[in-house]
Amino acid sequence: MYNNNPTIEDIRDELKTGHNTPLSEDRQGEVLSLENPSEAATKKFYIESYGCAMNFSDTEIVASVMASSGYASTRIMEESDLILINTCSIREKAEKNVRQRLSVFNKVKKHKPGLVIGVLGCMAERLKSKFLDEEKIVDIVVGPDAYRDLPGLVAGAEEGNKGVNVLLSREETYADISPLRLGSNGITAFISIMRGCDNMCSFCVVPFTRGRERSRSAFTIVAEAQDLFDKGYKEVMLLGQNVDSYKWQHPENEENVSFAELLALVADVHPDLRVRFSTSHPKDMTDDVLHTVAKYENICNYIHLPVQSGSSRVLQLMNRTYDKEWYKERVESIYRIIPDCAISSDIITGFCTETEEEHQETIEMVTWAKYTMSYMFYYSERPGTLAARKYEDDIPLEVKKRRLAEIVDVQQEESLKSNQRDLGKTFKVLIEGNSKKSELQFKGRNDQNKVIVFPKLDGFEPGDYCHVHVDEITSATLKGNIVK
């Protein structure tokens, strides 16, 4: 590790000599555990995770904290002494799922009275101690910045004392905690580079559940990437709600590290370590970042640039702080600076007062920007947000859903067209493992983050790079064969 507060130049030098040692997809209830839990552990915890990659990354921090207090992870709920659920509040449905899971845990607890049940994450932060009143089976409620306090809270609960810690911090980045890579394929890993969000998009609960934005020390990020590479990982995904506003200052010489500089530092770890990042905010994404992506072969040519709406009036109500023209200019810059870059998006349909014409503008944006894929949602009012306080949620659910279905159709056509443009091309692919459908086929991703499925070939294993010629496509997948 870097003990003597080195300068950024020192890190660059170390990278060159190779002696240094050692973050809007909505995932649902995945159970993560280690294949070989520590034998020294005397107790077992079971954890389910919901929501975005940041939450899954936090689950790995939680696992590390619990492991150091003598808990091993298990995938079997019934054999655990502690059940944790890392929750998401982004839409109403996400919270409903959590409540349903709690009723399942309740059944297990009836047969096992000593079992401790803890709610973590964004819903814990949003509801705070109300959780204990609303859900009698919950013993502890812990917000995203309070995970260091988990062992103490669990110990208290074991003695019958319910506990809540939902303090948000301006400093906590868990920089010194080495995440336990639960359920990892050993090839790709998340690295959280920042926490919280200072934007106030009017629909969004995240600023309330995750607190103020703070960036993690560049040293510890680079060290984590190097450590992962040394352990055989081939891809890191740098995570933050708004990675472009990453800004870290060296404690001694006040040198600033921007996101573009951080990207370059991580890319310099090794040419065989692929670097991805998410999420880029249209108002903050700089040409510097684009030039860095273009310069490094190992930084993937893929940018997740959520538009949310194609209408400038709706964007203003959403408080996104950019308009349609600004967004289009950013997209043009991406295609100018990184010609083969893939762009994906997040879209919300039926936001307060959205007209049919404004909905058409969003449809036009999907086609104009040539998104390779999008995460698409209908608007779900969240308590406490600016929109909930200021605007009436006036678009009927059927209309929201119909507009969503229309956007999904248009995106599917765009994805198909984009994949058709890839027919006959050859891509460098990182093999991730077996394809979902067949053990005789591998699945991997190309530089543009597209999934490619191809028959296995002797001499190639997961974690290897190979070149795949695309000879068949669907709207979701490219198919091909390894070429030597």
Ligand code: SAH
């Ligand atoms: N920081 C990221 C977004 C994180 S939340 C960004 O600014 O782009 C992931 C996505 O969930 C958002 O991009 C948005 O499309 C969606 N989302 C957030 N709040 C929502 C709500 N109240 N209703 C429906 N979708 C929402």
Ligand code: SF4
């Ligand atoms: Fe939410 Fe906006 Fe922050 Fe993204 S940038 S997390 S949408 S407030």
Ligand code: F3S
């Ligand atoms: Fe992520 Fe859901 Fe929280 S999207 S930041 S887990 S509200």
